[in-house]
Amino acid sequence: QVQLQQWGAGLLKPSETLSLTCALYGGSFSPYYWSWIRQPPGKGLEWIGEISDRGSTNYNPSLMSRVTTSVDTSKNQVSLELTSVTAADTAVYYCARRRNASRGWYFDLWGGGTLVTVSS
Amino acid sequence: DVVMTQSPDSLAVSLGERATINCKSSQSVLYSSNNKDYLAWYQQKPGQPPKLLIFWASTRGSGVPDRFSGSGSGTDFTLTISSLQAEDVAVYYCQQYYNSPWTFGRGTRVQVK
Numbered sequence: 311q312v313q314l315q316q317w318g319a320g321l322l323k324p325s326e327t328l329s330l331t332c333a334l335y336g337g338s339f340s341p342y343y344w345s346w347i348r349q350p351p352g353k354g355l356e357w358i359g360e361i362s363d364r365g366s367t368n369y370n371p372s373l374m375s376r377v378t379t380s381v382d383t384s385k386n387q388v389s390l391e392l393t394s395v396t397a398a399d400t401a402v403y404y405c406a407r408r409r410n411a412s413r414g415w416y417f418d419l420w421g422g423g424t425l426v427t428v429s430s
Numbered sequence: 431d432v433v434m435t436q437s438p439d440s441l442a443v444s445l446g447e448r449a450t451i452n453c454k455s456s457q458s459v460l461y462s463s464n465n466k467d468y469l470a471w472y473q474q475k476p477g478q479p480p481k482l483l484i485f486w487a488s489t490r491g492s493g494v495p496d497r498f499s500g501s502g503s504g505t506d507f508t509l510t511i512s513s514l515q516a517e518d519v520a521v522y523y524c525q526q527y528y529n530s531p532w533t534f535g536r537g538t539r540v541q542v543k
Contacts, residue, residue, distance in 0.1 A: 354536045355480065355525075355537075357531055370531040371531065404479050414529070414530065414532060416482060416485040416486075417525070418482050418491070420480055
């Protein structure tokens with residue numbers, strides 16, 4: 311069964327760096343893009359950015375200055391770093407898969423989500 | 431960015447009745463080269479990640495019951511639940527994957543009347 315498992319620190323203080331990892335089990339790591347999507351409590355979904363199995367990245371301009379993604383193909387893992395967090399970054403963070411296509415593709419596999427709370 | 435506008439924000443439907451959710455994109459998501467609409471629908475139940483329901487505007491995902499259907503093209507799309515079941519209570523999101531940044535609607539909450 312193909313699944314994405316996520317982990318990372320759930321409680322941060324303002325100005326700290328959010329760090330999350332997502333691992334793929336039971337499936338192929340390519341040819342896909344691996345996205346990060348977040349959802350503030352009680353609110354909608356915001357796409358943060360993505361990285362391909364080959365390391366190509368694509369970020370939401372609204373967060374680009376604070377986001378870094380990385381990939382470790384030997385472990386089938388991708389990671390997200392978001393710097394200088396504030397309370398506005400409090401959200402459930404999801405990793406999700408989309409096919410690497412010439413244009414976009416839908417998200418067909420999602421991780422279970424990690425709640426990250428930013429509080430002093 | 432392509433702005434996705436969903437309506438209504440919420441609706442309550444009796445069991446067995448039809449539920450209709452609308453989604454409008456700020457620009458066309460129809461790619462002329464392949465005549466496909468780059469529009470997906472997701473279902474999210476409390477405490478769970480979103481689940482893919484519909485892609486290419488009208489193709490049901492794996493295992494999705496046929497009471498769920500998607501329609502529309504260009505900028506206007508509809509998700510229809512033909513006969514609402516108790517397990518369909520959820521928030522539904524549309525999403526465009528035509529242009530990055532990929533964007534979602536704000537969601538429509540479906541409840542039982």
